[in-house]
Amino acid sequence: MSDKPNWSVDGSDWPNRTASRFVDAAGLRWHVQVMGEGPVVLLAHGTGAATHSWRDLAPLLAQRFTVVAPDLSGHGFTSTPHWQRLSLDGMSRDLSVLCNKLAISPEIAIGHSAGAAILTRMTLDGLIAPKLIVSLNGAYLPFGGPAAQFFSPLAKMMALNPLVPRLFAWRGRDPAAVHRLLKGTGSTLDALGERLYRRLVGSPGHVAAALEMMANWDLHPLVRDLPRLTTALLLVAATRDHAIPPDVARRVRQLVPQAQLELIDGLGHLAHEEQPGRIAELILIAAERAGVLAAQQEMSN
Known part of the structure; x- marks a missing residue:
C-alpha cells in the first residue's frame, strides 16, 4: 500500500525536522534523525509510532550522545518492504543494514515496546554490540493462552485485507478516537502528541505496515534466547502501562540475571513521551553504570 505519510506535507512541521535525513539501505528509503555528539545511541520506537515518539527525549540525550x-x-516516512519482512527477524536485519550504511556502532540501544525486542534480537544475533540495552515498557513476551490462538490469525486476516487499513485510517482521523486509543495505554499526552499520532494513524500505508508487523510477530524464539543475553539490560516499566504490564519486565528480569528493573509510578505505556526528563535521567545513570559515560551530568526536561 502506497498511502504513506508525505514528507513535504505531513513532515513540514515534524519534530526535530532539522535533524532529519533520508538514507537508502536494505532496499528501503529510511527517514532517520541524527543529532548530538558522543557515544552513539540507537533508538527504536514501538509498533505504530515513528520518530515523533522521541521528540523530547532525543534532544535531552543529544546533550551527551550522538542520537540516531x-x-x-514501513513506519512513518520510511518505505515499506514486502509484508513478510515485517517480522522480528526481518526488521532486525533491515535495521542492521541501515546501521552499516550509516557506519555506526551503537554503544547504547534504547527501544520502546516492540522496539526493545528488535534491538535485543539484533544484539543476540551479533548485528549490534551495545554495552547497554534500555527497554522502555518492552514487548518481550508473546500473548499466552486463548488470546494467542485468536490474535495471530485475526492480525493476518486484517493485514492482508486492503480495506482494513483504510477503515482504521478513516477512524484514526477522529480526534476523539485517537484520544481514547492513547488513553487506553495508560498515558496522557499533550495536544501535540495526540495530533502527531492522529497524523500517522490517519495514513492507510502506515496502518497497513503496523498491522503487517503484528501479523508476522513471533516472540517465542526471543524468549527462548533471552537467558544467553550478556549485555547490560535496564528494564524500565511504568506502573500504569495498560498495554505492557510491569509483570512482563519482572518475568524478563528472571530470565536475564544481570538485568536491572526500574519501576516508575504514575506513567503509562508512553512514559518517555509523558516525562522525557525522568527517563533521560534513568538512561544517564545506567550509561554510567555500564561504562559508556565516565561521570554524571544533570539532564533536565
Whole structure:
C-alpha cells in the first residue's frame, strides 16, 4: 500500500525536522534523525509510532550522545518492504543494514515496546554490540493462552485485507478516537502528541505496515534466547502501562540475571513521551553504570 505519510506535507512541521535525513539501505528509503555528539545511541520506537515518539527525549540525550533515531520499516516516512519482512527477524536485519550504511556502532540501544525486542534480537544475533540495552515498557513476551490462538490469525486476516487499513485510517482521523486509543495505554499526552499520532494513524500505508508487523510477530524464539543475553539490560516499566504490564519486565528480569528493573509510578505505556526528563535521567545513570559515560551530568526536561 502506497498511502504513506508525505514528507513535504505531513513532515513540514515534524519534530526535530532539522535533524532529519533520508538514507537508502536494505532496499528501503529510511527517514532517520541524527543529532548530538558522543557515544552513539540507537533508538527504536514501538509498533505504530515513528520518530515523533522521541521528540523530547532525543534532544535531552543529544546533550551527551550522538542520537540516531529511524522510522522503522514501513513506519512513518520510511518505505515499506514486502509484508513478510515485517517480522522480528526481518526488521532486525533491515535495521542492521541501515546501521552499516550509516557506519555506526551503537554503544547504547534504547527501544520502546516492540522496539526493545528488535534491538535485543539484533544484539543476540551479533548485528549490534551495545554495552547497554534500555527497554522502555518492552514487548518481550508473546500473548499466552486463548488470546494467542485468536490474535495471530485475526492480525493476518486484517493485514492482508486492503480495506482494513483504510477503515482504521478513516477512524484514526477522529480526534476523539485517537484520544481514547492513547488513553487506553495508560498515558496522557499533550495536544501535540495526540495530533502527531492522529497524523500517522490517519495514513492507510502506515496502518497497513503496523498491522503487517503484528501479523508476522513471533516472540517465542526471543524468549527462548533471552537467558544467553550478556549485555547490560535496564528494564524500565511504568506502573500504569495498560498495554505492557510491569509483570512482563519482572518475568524478563528472571530470565536475564544481570538485568536491572526500574519501576516508575504514575506513567503509562508512553512514559518517555509523558516525562522525557525522568527517563533521560534513568538512561544517564545506567550509561554510567555500564561504562559508556565516565561521570554524571544533570539532564533536565
